């Protein structure tokens with residue numbers, strides 16, 4: 001089985017710290033995706049839920065509200081720095097547990113969970129088929145998985161616009177294989193169906209078009225995009241100066257202004273909603 005030490009390193013250092021710094025903004029932007037997952041998970045009072053790649057805990061909190069104190073939510077993540085914030089946010093909730101674990105290889109209590117949820121936490125496995133076979137064992141027979149992953153990159157300007165702006169300023173970094181662990185590893189619905197099918201799951205991948213949540217200002221959105229997502233990687237790759245950074249932030253704000261609805265800037269997105277029963 002291939003390990004996830006690169007991803008553990010990535011999420012435990014600068015990327016994880018940025019997710020902690022921008023947690024409030026990210027949770028606003030990504031709230032419609034969490035709404036989508038929870039609507040389809042239809043969690044019931046008293047149920048036991050596992051939350052994969054729970055990060056700073058937004059989904060864990062909402063799931064805990066849905067199942068109530070007679071249920072339980074167990075969040076798993078590979079990043080201690082993100083889990084620390086999740087622990088602070090859930091400290092009052094006796095029915096939440098959080099564990100630092102690689103979901104691909106962790107030994108879960110077998111057949112103990114009614115449902116598995118994840119918002120953007122399942123695209124980072126070196127061996128997705130092994131990971132999903134492992135996750136399936138954590139669910140009781142008839143248990144359900146409901147997960148959100150980013151759909152095709154070209155349909156996701158939240159990534160592509162900042163990437164274009166940063167490339168125009170600094171140059172094009174070496175091409176990456178988007179099927180490798182990363183935000184777009186599950187962009188191809190047929191590939192996801194095949195990979196999870198090989199894990200014994202009968203999976204449905206539904207593309208869903210939505211608008212991400214609106215931040216108070218374009219500048220906030222542009223600032224967040226300079227720290228999280230492809231623009232930050234390109235700036236690192238090309239050793240961007242402060243002047244480059246300012247120009248890129250302004251360019252991103254300009255690009256995102258196209259999505260100003262009059263009721264806030266709401267960037268369109270295509271999500272792959274992945275559901276399965278075991």
Ligand SMILES: C[S@@+](CC[C@H](N)C(=O)[O-])C[C@H]1O[C@@H](n2cnc3c(N)ncnc32)[C@H](O)[C@@H]1O
Nearest residue numbers: 011053054055077078079102103119120121124
């Ligand atoms: C894009 S973030 C999403 C975080 C959170 N679900 C959210 O929506 O705010 C991806 C998360 O998956 C976690 N992750 C990546 N690989 C993992 C693995 N093998 N096992 C558990 N968590 C993992 C990362 O540490 C990170 O918290």
